[in-house]
Amino acid sequence: MTRLLITSIIPLLALAVGGTSFSQPAGPMEDPIVIQIVQLDHAVAEDLVRVLQPFLSKNGRISAYGPGNKLIIKDRKSIVRELVKVIKGLPVKSPSNHHPTE
Known part of the structure; x- marks a missing residue:
């Protein structure tokens, strides 16, 4: 199982950068747009973006932040939640010299 650290989940309505506010597109309030930063320990962020x-x-977006091997995901809260479940379920690569016993 992939180990990850969820850094933050930010409702887009509450996010402001440099004095510019981001507004939430029309849609159900029970499934707002959020931004989540996910720290990856056992996968490469650029690979997971694809x-x-x-x-x-x-309208969703996903980006890799290379220096920290992080994913930045922006989408509806329900979709982001499902993607995090997928990421958590990814297998951890075994070392190349490790061969499972049969």
């Missing part, structure tokens, strides 16, 4: 991109909504 794998997870098809599962986002048309």
